[in-house]
Amino acid sequence: MIPHGTKRNKEYRLELAEETYSLKQEITLKASGADNRNIYDDGRSQKLSAVEIDELKFDSNKASDIVETIITNSTTFHNKTEFSQEKYLKKKEKKYFEYVQILKPNLRNISEIMYKLEPNKIQGIRLDTLSQIITLSNVSCEGNHLLYDSGSNGLLAAALLGAMGSRANGKLVHMHPGNMSQKQALLAMNFETEQYNKCISVNVYSVLRQLYQGCDTHTVEKEDSTLKRKAVDALEHDVKVSKLENTENATSNVDIVNTGDENKLLSPKKPKWHFDNIAASEVLSNKVDSLVVASKEDPQNIFLELLPFVKPGRPFVIYYSVAEPLQSLYITLKCLSNVAALKLTCNWMRNYQILPERTHPEVMMNSSSGFLLTGYVLQ
Amino acid sequence: MIPHGTKRNKEYRLELAEETYSLKQEITLKASGADNRNIYDDGRSQKLSAVEIDELKFDSNKASDIVETIITNSTTFHNKTEFSQEKYLKKKEKKYFEYVQILKPNLRNISEIMYKLEPNKIQGIRLDTLSQIITLSNVSCEGNHLLYDSGSNGLLAAALLGAMGSRANGKLVHMHPGNMSQKQALLAMNFETEQYNKCISVNVYSVLRQLYQGCDTHTVEKEDSTLKRKAVDALEHDVKVSKLENTENATSNVDIVNTGDENKLLSPKKPKWHFDNIAASEVLSNKVDSLVVASKEDPQNIFLELLPFVKPGRPFVIYYSVAEPLQSLYITLKCLSNVAALKLTCNWMRNYQILPERTHPEVMMNSSSGFLLTGYVLQ
Amino acid sequence: MSFRNFKDKIEEGDTVILYLSNHLHAIEVKPEIKNKKGELIENVYQTTFGALKVRNLIGSEYGSKVELSKGWGHVLQPTPELWSLTLPHRTQIIYTPDISMILLQLDLVPGCVVIEAGTGSGSLTHALIRRIRPHGHVYTFDFHDHRAMLAREEFEAHGIADFVTAQHRDVLAEGFGEDLNGKADAVFLDLPSPWTGVKHAVDAMKNEGGRFCSFSPCIEQVQRTCLALEEHSFQDISTMEILQTELKVSRRTIPVRDLSFLKHKSSNNPVEEKPSSEKNYIVGAWPATAPGHTGYLTVATLPPQYIRTKCKADKDMMEDSKADNQIELQTSDHENGKMCIAENP
């Protein structure tokens, strides 16, 4: 990445790199101290001024030259321990050597990016917990599955749909309480159309009304939201940027691409949601093979309303970001005794730095994984 | 330890060991397999019968002889990996080589034993949490301290009194809700009399009645419990065994010794608790330098009743085995805003196996540490 | 055959999960079994709630209640998760928290080709098969011939043999075989010296690259594996540990002790000074003991072939330039160490 623009408003120009460099490789370390006993932190160890360093940055093309000049002008660098020197170079590397690698989107990197950027936008679902939602719901290429999700920006739908694969029969009914479904992660996955269309996103009220009360009711009240949907779908089509940048300093929001060719949506009379509601209510009336609930609302009502659509003997998974609502639901379900193997679990996950002589767990961890209440439906 | 007696009713005779042996040192490993690919678990790998091994045990005096015979008769031992062989020897070592080491009692080994044997009897207070109760209450040789404890068998009193030391001025008021105070750990510490006497154990009702309503009330109702106390104190004097055995297989309850020379207790008219109540209520009316509550009851009432006895600017520590009552108290205190730096914390502790090529965290851990609600009292 | 498709009713030959008040049992639905003398007799399964005539399960619905001689239970269709909790242990097994992370870290979706070594008790294998079905394939290896055979029989009995090839092979010594060269999307190793398997993983992976994961209980194994991964141009090398705790939820009644009455002299002194009232909480208690360690997961990406070679060259250059360097010394130390517990060929 080659910086240009002003300091305040940095822009970068991308250049295809034929080779990559690492500072440690370019700069030969001549001397290092055994420990930091002779280092005084008085803020005067760098002889170059900030302005001088900035000038260097614009004059020099090869980052190793910049850093070599900085080191030469540091009074303390050669007294630092080898460990501190490496740390120093790593910091400089981040500042002056920036590469971008273009990766294919997949659930792992999309969920990692979303968790790092704004965990609140995906209800704080950490990678390990997400991975368990997929396994514990026993989602596979077989069967139909039901998801109620009121705020993970499509991450859960993406996770389940990914595990269902393409060229297989199942459907995913993706219920949401809003006017339109959140699809950010779902779109980011670059699913093929056939796979993407296996996910039927429906408003929970509309689909249940369809199911319980039949077709063509309440179309009048829906007019308003239909219009809203059209606008949003049209908007999505405009989004062009299709690649996810998996760089460490990516702080902007993730851009998405719309893979669907849902132009029929804009055709007159019956809107897409009308057919979606019919399709989803058909799936529900034949019952599903798993139920996943990740709500911002209290999970009890929602779970108990959706439980009848699950075949007996099949699993369910309920996610919530704190334990208390799940504890309360646990007690309720224990009394109802219509579920088996009820379990409330909490995860712990820690990353490690594995380096010769410097192996240790990472100094900061995400201690909030959310909680899962899981079990199996009984007849 | 030399076993005698029958198999059902095992007894051991202690013999002073001039030297200690370890199996690995005595038995030379001749061959070992690279992995377990040739080992079939069919329960037929040992050619000796259980009866034959038992006979061996009574005939042989040196355990290494026993184990060597067992190994010679094992068809799989020499195919096992070196790692499995070591594991095997360790198991046998525990069975046939038993040493006992007599250690001086201290808070570390007493709390470890009590936690291992019956964590419920000390409210599940794990070592790390106990260590923080002592520091966060700022207990030292200085000052007077107040403890309300309704069920740690004297562990908290022992911990705080230990940190207060001997030959210093402070007093520890140890409140309990029962007829007599639990002193198991306190007695096990073998404190000198002077230090032991710094702990004033009082019934919470008696001392508060003394404090609020003055002397000599309610003596009539107390008759009954006085008698009970005398009986118990007399009983304690009979307990003779004074050493704590810190062996891994110590499963019997910890024996205690009574260090106090409280014979005056048996003198006529005024019982010891009468003077204790007076002494404790004097300490309370001058206010204390810290408050520790570890109750089985809901901590809210107790904490709010005892808070007025704490000097402003001083710390308090409230322990409870689950979070919910402390969360509720947290909300109450946030509203009252008479405390500073309120914090609800939970600990995590894991032990490690450090062995060449086999370093890893221990496979089982104690995941329940209890919770601490801490803060400082404001004026 | 009950691992292949979702089913409504139990058939002969199915494996079913019997749920009895928080205990799970896996039962193979065979009306008759052989006794010690080799005679076919009625298959009766004993539980804490009495006997279950296995024959009676046939035709009943999954999720339904079944009668036992001294009570009742429920039957569930097995999932890889329920199977992990009930399978016969032939080795230490990997459980759902780690399995889930392995599947996600390996970027597995239906259609992927994945290699697993060793097969062990097949706990992970079942989850791998479910994830890559219907068009993918699992190649699983075990150096223990008996275990490999038992696994093969089990996959057959579970109706999932089409999606898996279980072989007896010492992959650290022999690699995964030429047939698999350039075929795999992902490689998973659960072996005592995974670092010696890294080069075979590189051979087996597709030209467009793939994901690697190793599960090891000891940190030394992780350290060597990370070095080997770096030497073989892997990127995004990362090590993590996953633990799961089950909270014990219960309604708890906690006594409330009133002390305020002591402030006032009152004529009616309470004789019994017991807690005066109660408070109710729903509590989630942390268990006294829980799994403290299963293993470290080390994951990495093998980049596409065309980048790979270039990185490799860089690496060599780099290694040369600091031959007499301290880090290098350290690496060779580790290589010496490696010999100590390396597998015999």
Added chain:
Amino acid sequence: MSFRNFKDKIEEGDTVILYLSNHLHAIEVKPEIKNKKGELIENVYQTTFGALKVRNLIGSEYGSKVELSKGWGHVLQPTPELWSLTLPHRTQIIYTPDISMILLQLDLVPGCVVIEAGTGSGSLTHALIRRIRPHGHVYTFDFHDHRAMLAREEFEAHGIADFVTAQHRDVLAEGFGEDLNGKADAVFLDLPSPWTGVKHAVDAMKNEGGRFCSFSPCIEQVQRTCLALEEHSFQDISTMEILQTELKVSRRTIPVRDLSFLKHKSSNNPVEEKPSSEKNYIVGAWPATAPGHTGYLTVATLPPQYIRTKCKADKDMMEDSKADNQIELQTSDHENGKMCIAENP
């Protein structure tokens, strides 16, 4: 002087802790300070709630409310725990969860003699002093002369210099000094290569034995230290890790979504399908980020002298008997490795 005794009122020279809605500040109570020109000026402490005239603190009670120009705060008497949260960092410091365990593991009670290396920012030192007072003593060493001097000044200013001797010394190279031979009940090391300090710890400990504790961030340091401890006849060698999480407690209102009305055709269709009611919970939320690692604590007991020599002899015999053994090979590997990051004398 406010670290020495419990006090009721603030005096000049005290260090006080100012508490402002969950923020803590340590303030030295000096009515005047020198400005850049070296002139004495009024000491005014700036906070987010405005300015505090430090002079006004003198004479006010600990625990009391103090006025700021745009609000108010409270003053607390410092404890070692509050000091750990507010002290000027000269190095990475050890916090209360680890400090507490170190004190307990070292079996420290009033009267003990304890050695600490290095002093660092004095976070642990303050807690050690509190625990061993009034008859014990802390000997603390730092190889950084400036840090040792600052620590000395700080102990003086805090009124606890009587209980501590802070020296500038490279203890790994020079040991703790002959004066301390056989004097210590406990030795604590927080140094980059603690294993080289084990022999010095043995020298410093009393004939009746004592406790050892080392704090190290990296597992390699722990591994070497454990080997060194075994070589020096230590018993009960044990390594642990302590982490603490602060739960964020709050009252949370969670919407309840009613879906049951959809089952019945009703004449009055709700236009707004918003959550129909609410439920209140007091929740304890785990924070998004928390300390994931501070360091490993390795503790051990040095047995009394008379057992020690015997064990030592056993050990030697044992080492001899397996000279060409794999474990031995491993040990020497580690010793080679040791040279790589050993301290220069």
